[in-house]
Amino acid sequence: MAEIEGGGGGHKKGGKPKGKKLSTRVDFTPMVDLGFLLITFFMLTTSLNKPKTMELNMPVKGDDNDKTAVKVSQTVTVLLTGNNQVMYYFSDPITLDPMTPQITDFSAGGVRPMLLRENKKRVPNIDSIQVYKDLYKLSRMTEIDMKANIARLKADVEGLIVIIKADDNAKFSNIVDILDEMLICNIGRYAIVDISDPEIELIKSSAASLKTAGTVNN
Amino acid sequence: MAKVKVPRKSTSVDMTAMTDVAFLLLTFFMLATQFKPDEPVQVITPASVAEIPLPDVDVMLITISNDNKVFFDLQGEHYKKTLLEKMGKKYSIVFTEEEMKKFSQMSSFGMPIAQLKQYINLSPEKRGSFPSAGIPCDSLQNELGDWVWQSRLTNNSFRVAIKGDRDVSYPTIKQVINTLQEKDVNRFNFITSMESAQ
Numbered sequence: 001m002a003e004i005e006g007g008g009g010g011h012k013k014g015g016k017p018k019g020k021k022l023s024t025r026v027d028f029t030p031m032v033d034l035g036f037l038l039i040t041f042f043m044l045t046t047s048l049n050k051p052k053t054m055e056l057n058m059p060v061k062g063d064d065n066d067k068t069a070v071k072v073s074q075t076v077t078v079l080l081t082g083n084n085q086v087m088y089y090f091s092d093p094i095t096l097d098p099m100t101p102q103i104t105d106f107s108a109g110g111v112r113p114m115l116l117r118e119n120k121k122r123v124p125n126i127d128s129i130q131v132y133k134d135l136y137k138l139s140r141m142t143e144i145d146m147k148a149n150i151a152r153l154k155a156d157v158e159g160l161i162v163i164i165k166a167d168d169n170a171k172f173s174n175i176v177d178i179l180d181e182m183l184i185c186n187i188g189r190y191a192i193v194d195i196s197d198p199e200i201e202l203i204k205s206s207a208a209s210l211k212t213a214g215t216v217n218n
Numbered sequence: 219m220a221k222v223k224v225p226r227k228s229t230s231v232d233m234t235a236m237t238d239v240a241f242l243l244l245t246f247f248m249l250a251t252q253f254k255p256d257e258p259v260q261v262i263t264p265a266s267v268a269e270i271p272l273p274d275v276d277v278m279l280i281t282i283s284n285d286n287k288v289f290f291d292l293q294g295e296h297y298k299k300t301l302l303e304k305m306g307k308k309y310s311i312v313f314t315e316e317e318m319k320k321f322s323q324m325s326s327f328g329m330p331i332a333q334l335k336q337y338i339n340l341s342p343e344k345r346g347s348f349p350s351a352g353i354p355c356d357s358l359q360n361e362l363g364d365w366v367w368q369s370r371l372t373n374n375s376f377r378v379a380i381k382g383d384r385d386v387s388y389p390t391i392k393q394v395i396n397t398l399q400e401k402d403v404n405r406f407n408f409i410t411s412m413e414s415a416q
Contacts (some may be wrong), residue, residue, distance in 0.1 A: 003399045028233030035240030042247035053379060053407035054268035061399045080388070166388045172282070173264035173384035176389065176410055194392075 009160045026214050050169065055180055058192070075161045076118060078178060079195070081203050082169025086111050101202060115185040119160040129153055129186050154188025162190040167203055180199070258326055258350055259283040262383040265408035269382050274334070278369055281326050284383035289328035289353030297372050298322040304368045305331060313338075328352045331335040331361055355397050363397045370401065374409040378406040 030148045072094035074098065079101075081087055089101040104110040120126055135141040164178055175192070182190050224351040261281055281289040292298050299322045307315045311332050313321070317338050329337055337348055355362035369376055378398060382391060398406060 005226055015312050025230070027230070032233055032240050034237050035237060035244055039240060039244050039247055042244065042251050045246055046251040049262070050271045051381075051409045052266070052268050053272050053409050053410055054266055055270060055405065055407050058395065058404045060402075135239050154403050166392075167388065168389050170388040170392050171384060172382040172388070174384040175388065176264040176384075176408060179408075182269070183267055192395075211329055 021049040026172075031132050038049070054176065054183075056179065056192075070161055072182060074122065074158070075163055076115075077163045077165060077199075079199055079203060080164065080170040080174045080178060082167060082171075084174060085204070086174075087203065090116065101206065103206065106174070106181070108208055111178075112181055115160070115162070115181060115187060119185055122158045123156045125151065126153055126156075126159075126186055150186075151188075156188070159189060160187055162187055163190045164190060165195040165199060167195060167200065182185055253319060256324075257281065258289060258328060258346070259287070261383045262380055262385075263409050263411045264379060265412065268408075268410055269409070272379060272407065272409060273377055276373065276376050277328065278366065278378045280378065280394060281328075281379050281387070282380065282382040282386045282390060282394065283328075283352075284385040286386060287350060288326055288354055288355050288362055288390075288394060289326040291326035292369055292376070294324040294373075297369070298324075299363075300372045301369055305364065306369065308364060308368070330354055330359075357369055360397055360400075362394070363401055366398060366401045366403060368374065372401070378403050379409050380406055381409040 036164050071093075072091045076088055076090055077088075077098070079087040085103060087101045087103050089098045091098050097190040102112070102114075129150050132141065132146045136143060162182065164175075166175060179190075181187075224362075259281065261283060275293060277293045279291040279293075281291070283289070291335045292301060302313055302321045305311075311331065311334075313335065317335065320338050321334075324338070327334065329338060329348075330351065330353070333351075336369050337345065338347060353362045353365065354360065358371070380391075380394065395406075398404075
């Protein structure tokens with residue numbers, strides 16, 4: 001214990017008859033104060049949770065040999081307009097013309113159901129990704145197996161390909177949001193591509209409806 | 219009635235146990251702490267469900283503030299020294315040993331290299347009020363590309379991390395990504411904060 005037993009070196013003081021026994025207990029309160037002060041300091045300066053990151057792979061610039069042709073019917077073009085809104089359109093499989101664009105946003109009921117639905121249409125067993133993850137959680141499957149299976153499903157040649165094009169009004173958070181949707185919807189093939197002039201025109205022409213959609217959502 | 223003699227008890231509480239706890243916690247926090255580097259700008263990163271942790275070593279950090287200014291930082295004092303020497307050679311600016319030492323202890327910086335010498339020689343307290351213009355990264359004068367390239371020549375195992383504010387406009391991001399692609403950096407990480415999937 002921390003207290004020191006008194007009367008160790010028992011020298012009786014001179015003439016004092018039965019002097020009051022002095023407690024040799026040390027008061028620890030200031031020490032506790034100091035301890036907690038330092039704890040507070042370190043708690044405030046510490047950054048326990050490490051920042052999380054999102055990986056992005058871009059194609060090698062100027063390497064045309066690496067490009068693969070894909071079916072137009074497989075793709076959906078997602079335009080990130082300003083105002084936290086998204087516009088997406090499919091292309092007609094025969095005439096290759098873009099179909100009527102739809103306007104939505106980044107909320108759970110926005111672009112996500114469309115991506116999930118369209119991806120499932122093309123890769124019917126995409127839902128088994130969740131099964132693999134559950135199996136791994138129950139330790140019925142090794143991590144390597146799970147990752148290999150998920151990667152195989154994500155790389156399905158028939159899978160939905162998302163082409164992401166951002167308008168100059170888009171914010172960085174919009175990019176991260178749409179990449180997030182790719183993760184959530186298990187879409188393995190997507191690319192960030194520069195926007196083309198007709199698409200800028202398209203956004204401009206539907207600016208009025210974008211605005212109204214914004215007010216409805218608010 | 220006989221008086222019952224109650225022995226006087228001391229009201230002082232034994233603090234020993236509390237001290238023990240306090241110092242145990244203190245030790246934990248001291249060991250777990252990693253001092254936050256003082257950053258020239260406050261950046262609010264966008265939220266995402268991504269769960270890849272940022273690696274501890276060999277990170278090249280590009281910070282983009284909400285007014286679209288670009289900042290650069292490299293981990294590792296040794297590498298930073300070599301980097302400054304190389305950059306000085308390229309832009310024919312001579313940095314003294316003292317300046318290189320100061321530079322290696324700095325965190326992110328964001329100004330054209332012509333102003334860098336002046337910034338290095340400021341005291342750390344005054345650096346906060348230095349008008350950082352951001353590192354030029356447009357096609358006319360792409361210093362960011364040189365920083366990235368020279369860093370890669372110093373140590374090729376650097377991972378590039380982009381820490382952008384959520385309000386950074388897309389053209390700035392595009393410019394930074396284009397710069398990286400020109401320097402053959404095709405894999406990079408966006409730093410995000412945690413968010414649970416709804």
